[in-house]
Amino acid sequence: MKILFVVIFILSSLIIGANSFLVQDEENIGKILFDKTCSSCHTGGFKGWMTGAPKMGDWDDWEVFFEQGLPVMTKHINEGTKRHEIKGGCTDCTEKQIKAAIEYIMSKTKKEIKK
Ligand code: HEC
Structure with a gap:
């Protein structure tokens, strides 16, 4: 009987461990995709300047787009x-991943509250 409890304990901690790994992954999806695909245009630099893409972190660049929701x-x-471009060029990205990347941009671009 005791051994059964030990087995259950080990199994459940494995499941909980895997779960928290997944949750962490979910939070990072946006950042990973942004760094891989969107950053080439959306962090300023030459390509950002060439394309005129709004720069992450710059509220004035993003305001008109954020207003759309x-x-x-x-x-x-x-x-x-x-x-x-469709999906910023990442054609095999899911719609959920794209949404996560936009949310990531939004989380890094907040209006400064002027005092
Ligand atoms: C080839 C350069 C390029 C890449 C790569 C790129 N963007 Fe953009 N993005 C632009 C440009 C240019 C605009 C401004 C478009 C406009 O003026 O309508 C823009 C605008 C946007 C907007 C606001 C557009 C709207 O009409 O609501 C969002 C949101 C956005 N990009 C997200 C992303 C995400 C997420 C990725 C990565 C998956 C990405 N972009 C990759 C160039 C790029």
Whole structure:
């Protein structure tokens, strides 16, 4: 009987361990995708300047886009617009991953509250 408890204990801690790994992964999806795909245009630099892409962290660049709201921006990037490649070029990315990348941009671009 005792051995059964030990086995259950080990199994459940494995499951909990795997779970927290997944949760952490979920939070990082946006950052990983951003760094891999979106950063080439959205962190300024030469390509950012060439394309005129709004720069992450720059509220003034993003304000007009953020005003549309997350669902509209997500739709634009997933389906592409005249000025934006579908999924920023990451065609095998899921819509959820794209949304996570936009949320990541938003989390890093907050309006400074002027005192
Ligand atoms: C080839 C350069 C390039 C890449 C790569 C790129 N973007 Fe963009 N992005 C742009 C440009 C240029 C604009 C401004 C578009 C406009 O003026 O309509 C823009 C605008 C946006 C907007 C606002 C657009 C709207 O109409 O709502 C979002 C959100 C966005 N990008 C997210 C992303 C995400 C997420 C990725 C990575 C998956 C990405 N971009 C990759 C160039 C790029």
